Amino acid sequence: MRPRLYVDLSKIRANAQRVLEFLSKHGIELVAVTKVTLGDPNIARVLREAGVRIIGESRIQNVERLISSGVTGPFMMLRIPQLSEIDSIVGLCDYILVSELDVVKKIEELCREKKHRTKLIYMVDVGDLREGVWYENAVEEVVQAAKMCDWAELCGVGTNLGCYGGVLASEENMRMLLNIRDNVERLTKKSFPIVSGGNTSALKLVEEERLPQGVNQFRVGEAIYLGTDVTNNREISWLERDAFILEAEVIELKTKPSVPVGETGFDAFGRKPNFFDKGWRRRAILALGEQDTVPGQLKPLDEKVEVIHASSDHTIVDISDVDRSIRVGDTMKFRLTYAALLRAMTCPHVEKIYV
Ligand SMILES: Cc1ncc(COP(=O)(O)O)c(C=O)c1O
Known part of the structure; x- marks a missing residue:
């Protein structure tokens, strides 16, 4: 026999429902992330059954796999795009996380050409040292990005934590992100409604009622599939752990x-x-x-x-x-x-x- 991986879809569904309910009680939209599953359509279907609206993916090939198996969007591209793949990403993804002005420029050109609207979330590095403009330079760069967008729609800012530096979500770094959004709104006189602040590691902040008001989107994978939170080194007691x-x-x-x-x-x-x-x-x-x-x-x-x-x-x-x-x-x-x-x-x- 080959090694066997048993995938308990009812446990994944239950976890997705619990995370969704928990976050929506706090005014936070859930983007359920399928990247750890290689864009598995059976899993994506149960996420949809649980009520998930947006599916987050890091690879365009996984999005293609989902679509060809009948799973429909909206999809969010989580990994900041390669210039070489932007064409297909713009075609298939409704939301794209970005952190480079050249990429925004290219997306805007493609959207204009295809008469297509794509939503962008500009990533800010609030300390973890993976993707995003460094927080001290963020207002200026996000304002520049906003000015470049016409067909593409810059609709918010986001951050990712825990993945490289192991930095935990905190009231301070979430406030930094909100302040950046507020300053960009003030300078551009436009509204940027999405503040995509967290992944699994930020759930703890919500549990402890410490998440500042205004952070309104989390992109979650690990908690839904494993009921764990590796960054905080904990098991999440209200989720199934053997899906x-x-x-x-x-x-x-x-x-x-x-x-x-x-x-x-x-x-x-x-x-x-x-x-x-x-x-x-x-x-x-x-x-x-x-x-x-x-x-x-x-x-x-x-x-x-x-x-x-x-x-x-x-x-x-x-x-x-x-x-x-x-x-x-x-x-x-x-x-x-x-x-x-x-x-x-x-x-x-x-x-x-x-x-
Ligand atoms: C940009 C981004 N957001 C969210 C996630 C989801 O993180 P987690 O699985 O820790 O919830 C990931 C990783 O999968 C990611 O790269």
Whole structure:
């Protein structure tokens, strides 16, 4: 068998409904992000059933996959666009996150040419150091962008947090974004109604009733699929946490020392694993590897199983403390982190089973 990823659509639907209700109570629109699913149409359909209006994607190929499977927009392009792909993005996406004036110029030209309207959200970096104009220079640049737009419609500002610097959403950085929007409105005498302030990591701020009034859009993926918030290192108690379960088959069972024998260099991936001498241990090898997922980030359902290490196609687990007997041909199941899920969903060798 291939590694199997069980996708529980009813749990994803329930999570999307809960996030949607929670945010709408606070006046925040949900953009549900499908990028970790490779734009999976079955998943996008349950998001729509849950009442999600906008689907966020980072790859135009995923948007194409959704459309060709009958999922209709509106779509939001989350990754700031490549100039080389703008043509198709403008054609297929209703909202585009942008952070470059050259890109705005090109989008405006395309919109004018096609007599097409596309909404743009200008990204501001409030400290995390990934995309966006640095907050101190933002007003000037967003005003310039607004002046370039006629067919394209600059309808707001946004920010992304937690993805590079691990910066948490706070009252301060959300206020910075709101102030930038207010100053741009004052200088251009136009209205910019969308303030797209958060992703999963900002949900906590809403839970604690600390989100400043005016932030009115969140783009959420991780919470809906995993019920976790990696940036704040927490599980979200009001969401389901096992919508995805990965299963792999045992291909070898041996008892071996816990420290290698012989002079050691680096492993197959150029890493140097840490070895602790625990004596001889009962180990299983699973038909699963770095190609299929991020094995080091798997969480065994049986807590007595310990993932030790993996190479491309083999994952080694320590089963010495497991009570039940395990045989070659048996399988083991795991919960996944965001990174592990991303790789599993995008790997063609992992079979997706919708339950
Ligand atoms: C720009 C942007 N917004 C929102 C998201 C969703 O983030 P999360 O999955 O943490 O909710 C992502 C990442 O997927 C992103 O790149």
